Amino acid sequence: MNRLTRFLEEKFMPVAARVGEQRHLQAIRDGIVMTIPLVIIGSLFLILAYLPIPGYEFFMEGLFGGNWQTNLLYPVGATFDLLAIFVAFGIAYRLAERYKIDPLSTSAISIAGFLLVTPYKISFTPEGMDQVFDVAGIPLALTGSKGMFVAIIVAIVSTEIYRLFVKKNIVIKMPDGVPPAVAKSFASLIPGFAVVLTLWLIRLLLQVTPFGDMHNIVGEILGKPLSLLGGSLIGAIIAVIIAQMLWVSGIHGQALVWGIMSPVWLSLVDENRLAYSAGNEIPNVVNTQFMDIFYSVGGSGTTLGLALLLFFRSQSKQMKQLGKLAIGPGLFNINEPIIFGMPMIMNPIMMIPFILVPVVVVTVSYFAMDLGIVAKTAGIMVPWTTPAPIGGFLATGGKISGAALQLFNVILSAALYYPFFKIWDNQKRKEEGNLDVVNESTGKSKTA
Template sequence: MMNSFMKIAGKIGAQKHLVAIRDAFVAMLPLTMAGSVAVLLNVFFRDIPNNLGWTSFSEAMKPLIELNGYVYFGTIAVMALIFAFALGYNRAQHEKVNPIAGGLVAFGAFVATIPQTVKIITELAGVDKTVIEALKKLGLTLLQEGGKTNLETSQWGAITTAYAGATGLFTAVFIGLISSEIYCFLMNKKLIIKMPENVPPAVNKAFAAIIPGTIAIYVSALLGYLPAILAHIPLNDLISSYVQKPLMGLSQGLGSVVLLSFLVQLFWFFGLHGHNVLGPVLDGIYLPALFENTAAYEASRSVEHLPYIWTRGSFDAYAQMGGSGVTIALIIAIFIFSKRKEYRTVAQLSAPMGVFNINEPVTFGIPMVLNPLFAIPWLIVPPICCAIAYLATVSGLIPPVYQQIPWITPPGLYAFLATGGNIMAALVSLFNIFVAFLIWTPFVIAANKVEAVED
């Protein structure tokens, strides 16, 4: 059964399309991290001072606040565009064809599916009925709601962040995979323009990608055009309504969160990198939730309007302290209760790295793989910690995670920063370490008896 499980899990972890999706999310990390830093700085320079009544401080920081806004717009606000390029690049690189062209084709294909016209609604204040009637005669659309009159106009050639940001990620995955598959298939079938041998390599590569790239972009544009004509709904909205939102809705249940946390530990127990195997699920569903929370906070400047309870950073903030299995708690338990010299040696070597959530020395030094002594705490500690943090978030005790923070940030501090400086979130993270310590301790003590029997 173990061999079958590892074989299936290995195939899932090595599936080329899932690997490309995972690697594309990883490739975006420098940009999304820069955007998250910009939002986090504005929390401390604008939001917290304003809430405390220090408006003069936020006014003094206005140039820096505006600069952070530019950084946010160039990173998180357009992440779907960035992801499309990264996905096309990774697929082309895997198929050993021109990766730059592959990224550009996927980027262009995704942009070709975005609605070309943006509706702009402007409230008309202080105008009489004569002006309103004149506007109607000009053929302009007027909307009257709640005693207010709004003017609806449109602008061609604009790309809104509603499609270029986190909401467009699922469409970017869909179109990015289709366009890159067409491009790679045609490139490998040699449906290309061949140039003479004396032509510079860069020119040769560019001409070779013309036919595959053109066909890929046309197919993608057709996929975006048909829903707009037949169903009067953009492809982006179609995927968002019938694919993205249902999947992300299912991911927000306590059962889904606990199950995924358990599966990560189960893969690790059998020697497989749980986060890599489940990376397409964790990143493909929970990472967009994180970025949508970031966008919602940036728009409302309030944690009360965040759409998702659980995001990608929630796992790291509350159930991965010290690394998978909350092994920072295991290290503490070993220091206090273990009499086994090899365990204490591993703990001493691992403690400095464990503070920064690097736990390979513990995972492979104890080891945890197929270890019956520690199988139970290894499998149940992260799910229990997830359940505690999830219930604390649902109850309103702590806000949802909405900031992307480097995974090496120490426990407690990670949750504090990921929630925009919420002290209670940090306390919940530290409380989870205490709970994990209580669970690990009996098994560490039991391991002492096992050593005595072996001696």
């Protein structure tokens, strides 16, 4: 155990801290976080369009007409189908903030760059014909989750080019009397031209290759391998272990790991959303909602079961008080009171279940969905603070099995935490007893 603690302190923690402070990863994480409210809003309309209530469709059709479902899905398209554009804006904005350059101009140029490398052609075959026709237009698939990796690359590249020109002072400077907004617009002219020129040349070069465009080459080289790994049970387990090890080292594990994996998991959410909307079989088990709703019951480490143990089963005064403080936030998947109050950080006893319990929960949840015992998540982005079992019910498209799995995970985590909880609780009670003896011998208050 001392060897593990020494490894975390001396080897793992310094590397993790450097990775967590890397500005590009921070910008990716924060830029994607900017899109979450929009995706949740779109998900609310998706839920309303497919509420699993008998007679609901006939009721809505009688109330709003035959096109009620199509009309309800407009906001879904305006959020999910433009996800890559929001990401291109958000990442460039956050990275520009860190470089202390004009974030608004940088973000606008990033969006222009993303649209520049995106094919402006839609191919379709009219019904009853064999001939394929091409019309002008950007495919929604490429402005949605499928184009997210390209959006990330373009946002970073365009911001770095912009920063280079600003750093070298290759900008148009206006006289002091010119309004700041106008001055900033002219200052972005040369850096913006350099960004557009660079990405335009890249597009022309890729057109003469077998790939054809940036979306194809990024999808083949980066997107497919990451999706295969990130969408697998092994990928989920690796992500969980790294996140938990970061937590016990004192670093916000989910913020770092989720920041890296979000582009993969969000794209898998959208694949599920499209399949669910079309009435097809849902393809993916692992995605953002799987990790947020079924792994994070009670917070990182699946700690709602532990919060219940602290509240109902603690014998020591300290742990009993912690249980009272932790149970409320834990119901909404916030567990900082447990992580810092127990604590979990560098705790030689509790760090073992804190790392292993989520691995068991993720594995059980994966096979429950993969084998068809529990419904897969339906591409509906439910806020991670949604209490169990409501979160599981909504994330699976209104399926009771999703709610049941969340409740089962709470019971399972409580059972797995229990032996370690008892050791820690007994240790704290013994410390309090020793303190009472010391206080009695000195004539001071017995209060621990």
